[in-house]
Amino acid sequence: MSQANKDLVRRYYAEAMSGLAGIDQVVSAGFVDHHFPPGLPPGPAGVRQFFTGILGGVFSDMKIEFDFLLAEGDKVDCHFALLARHTGEFAGYKPKGNPIRCPAISTFRVENGKLAEAWEIFDSGGLFKQMEA
Numbered sequence: 575m576s577q578a579n580k581d582l583v584r585r586y587y588a589e590a591m592s593g594l595a596g597i598d599q600v601v602s603a604g605f606v607d608h609h610f611p612p613g614l615p616p617g618p619a620g621v622r623q624f625f626t627g628i629l630g631g632v633f634s635d636m637k638i639e640f641d642f643l644l645a646e647g648d649k650v651d652c653h654f655a656l657l658a659r660h661t662g663e664f665a666g667y668k669p670k671g672n673p674i675r676c677p678a679i680s681t682f683r684v685e686n687g688k689l690a691e692a693w694e695i696f697d698s699g700g701l702f703k704q705m706e707a
Contacts, residue, residue: 576645579684583650586682586689587638590625597621602688609694633658633674641677652680656696660705667705674704 582600589597603617611628614620629636633656641653656676661669678696682689 578687579645579648579650579682580643582684582687582689583643583652583680583682584640587640587652587654590621591636591638594618594622594625600689602685602690605689605691607692607694609692609696629658632660632662632664632669634661635659639675648684650682650684652682654678654680664705665702667702670705670707672704672707674701676701676704 586597586600589595589600597618601618601621605617605621607620607624610620610624614623636656636658639655639657641655643653644651654677656674656678658674658676660667660672660674663669676696677700678694680692680694683691
């Protein structure tokens with residue numbers, strides 16, 4: 575079960591970085607990511623809005639670099655970095671085309687073979703320094 579849950583998290587990020595066509599098979603209809611901005615709908619629709627509308631409007635050439643994943647019970651911790659180019663305005667930072675590497679840790683809860691909830695922390699200070707460089 576632990577390996578299947580880790581594989582599900584890897585698939586989530588693969589879908590997020592490649593157009594989200596199969597995201598309905600990865601996240602539940604009620605999926606909530608607690609780090610998404612308020613007002614996004616639950617489930618696949620919210621995931622699509624976040625990755626295409628929000629991140630996609632700020633960063634291009636996005637890739638995920640996995641450090642490691644830990645799984646226990648219904649939880650998976652994913653230590654990774656978002657690699658991208660800053661190509662859209664974000665939090666008052668004008669795009670300069672800078673490459674960025676933003677380390678993060680996400681925790682996912684799996685229910686009935688799909689992702690049901692997520693929480694994330696990321697290096698926001700490092701991200702802003704890279705955008706202003």
